[in-house]
Amino acid sequence: MRGRQPGRQRGRHVTGQTGPSGTSFDPLAGLRHPGEPEIDVMLHGMVFLDIIFSGLNRIPEGGEEIWADGMGSCPGGSANLAVASARLGLRTGLAAAFGDDAYGDFLWSTLQDQEGVDLGCSRRFEHWHTPVTVSVSHAGDRRMITHGHDAPMSANDLIGTPPRSRSVLFDLPPADAPDELQWIDAAREQGSLLFADVGFDGTGRWDQRVLEPLDRCHAFTPNAVEAMAYTRTDTAYDALYALADRVPLAVVTNGAHGALAIDGSTGEEAMVPALRVESIDPTGAGDVFCAALSLGTLAGWRLDDRLAFAALCSALAVQQFGGSLAAPGWGDIADWWHAQRQSPSPTALHKAVLRRYSFLDDLVPDVPPSAVRRAAATIARRSDATAALSKESA
Ligand SMILES: Nc1ncnc2c1ncn2[C@@H]1O[C@H](COP(=O)(O)OP(=O)(O)OP(=O)(O)O)[C@@H](O)[C@H]1O
Ligand SMILES: [Mg+2]
Incomplete structure (x- = not known):
């Protein structure tokens, strides 16, 4: 029988089910004209049920059960990018397979009803169950266990002719799977800007043929490790210049x-x-960085402002547990900007932040006070986070 510790976890169980609340703010309102695409960002990918445990004082030994002080459950995988984009007010379409199990119900309703993601190109599949990841967060590290099966249908078959969209965000496929790009090429022919990202190559090959589809992309957003490995360079700057020869908007992210x-x-x-x-x-x-960068690009902002905005949104996200749970909305951004403006700090660092983000003065006044914030469970999650950190540092 599984052990029980009644009462210990009371008030600490946190799920994403309560979701963000609030009025949406449309950062592209000025661009919306009859005949323009209904969808701003189109995505495809596997959606997982992510269950995240936090607030552990250690990792369990064999045969042992320990209790976590915090827990979140939310859509993960490609849903992280979809939620990040939707919370920033972008009209987001996601094409994905959903299982016909209870987890599939949860993921579908969370994404569609709560986060406002358009699932018109998604489908429920009988006898295909939802991929699940359990993630354990301890001492600044994550350990993950996943169970799932291959997608029941290819992206091209699932999507067919894609809906018109202002942009498509996608990961460059492996060099031997160029067919995966068919629907993306179709979207491009209809006028979508393509924003490509790439993942870590665990094989260590970093096959440069992976970069070939960049010839049709508007933007490429690898992190520094990926960028240097694919361009065979030693610094993030050298990698950036090499990529800028291949794609109009080259971006290299570099964590902290x-x-x-x-x-x-x-x-x-x-x-x-x-x-x-x-x-x-x-x-x-x-994901949050890319969603914010594509918003700024679609809105026609200066590059400085686009990068600063993406850095802000991702910095707000890394302070919370979970992928989609942590993605900020305009309410969070407005709260942050008001706090910065009100801070009496005389430091050069603070003044630099005020200068760098002064463009928010043109946006934040239009954000309704009730604008979308992270899941309503954020407060409890923050207390979980605080508890987790104090426990880990004890
Ligand atoms: N510790 C941090 N503090 C503040 N901002 C951060 C931190 N880590 C990441 N960011 C922000 O997020 C951006 C993207 O992070 P990173 O370069 O790690 O991307 P990534 O490796 O592609 O991330 P992911 O693992 O989600 O794919 C960074 O450019 C930075 O602006
Ligand atoms: Mg990345």
């Missing part, structure tokens, strides 16, 4: 060091330091 970018289509070059925050879970930082 910030990000660098060149936009050949506007002739701008920029770098942004990361905000100095306490990172407790980096899951989804890259």
Whole structure:
């Protein structure tokens, strides 16, 4: 029988089910004209049920059960990017397979009804069950266990002719799977800007043929490790310049060091330091960064402002547990900006932040006070986070 510790976890059980609340703010309102695409960002990928345990004082030994002080459950995998994009007010379409089990019900309703993600290109599949990841967060590290099966249908078959969209965000496929790009090429022919990302190559091959599809992309957003490995360079800057030869908007993210970018289509070059925050879970930082960068690009912002905005959104995310749970909404961004403006700090660092983010003065006044914030469970989750950190540092 599983052990019980009644009462210990009371008030600490946190799920994503309560979700974000609030009025949406449309950062692209000025661009919406009849005949324009209904969807701003189109995505495809596997959606997981993510269950995240936090607040453990150690990892259990064999045969042992321990209790976690905090827990969150939320859509993960490609849903992280979909939620990040939707919370920023982008009209987001996600094409994914959903199981016909209870987890599939939860993921579908969370994404569609709560987060406002358009699932018009998604489908429920009988006898295909939801992929599940259990993630254990301890001492600044994550350990994950996943169970799932291959997607029941290819992206091209699932999507067919894609709906018109302003942009498509996708991961470059392996060099031997170029067929995966068919629907993306179709979207491009309909006018979508393509934003490509890439993942860590666990095989260590870093096959440069993976980069070939960049010839049709608008942007590429690898992290520094990926960028240097694929371009065979030794610094993030060298990697950036090599990538800028291949794609109009080249961006190299560099974790707590910030990000660098060149936009050949506007002739701008920029770098942004990361905000100095306490990172407790980096899951989804890259997704939140990309969603924010694509928003700024679609809205036509200066490159400096796009990078700063992406750095802010990802810095807000890494301070929370979970991927999609942590993605900020405009309410969170407005709260942060008000707090910065009100802070009496005389430091050069604070003044630099006020200067760097002064463009928010043009946006934040239009954000309704009730704008979307992270899941309503955020407060409890923050207390979980605090408890987890104090426990780990004890
Ligand atoms: N510890 C941190 N503090 C502040 N900002 C951070 C931190 N880690 C990441 N970020 C922000 O998130 C951005 C993306 O992070 P990173 O470079 O780690 O991407 P990534 O490796 O693609 O992430 P992911 O693992 O989600 O794919 C960074 O450029 C930075 O702005
Ligand atoms: Mg990444």
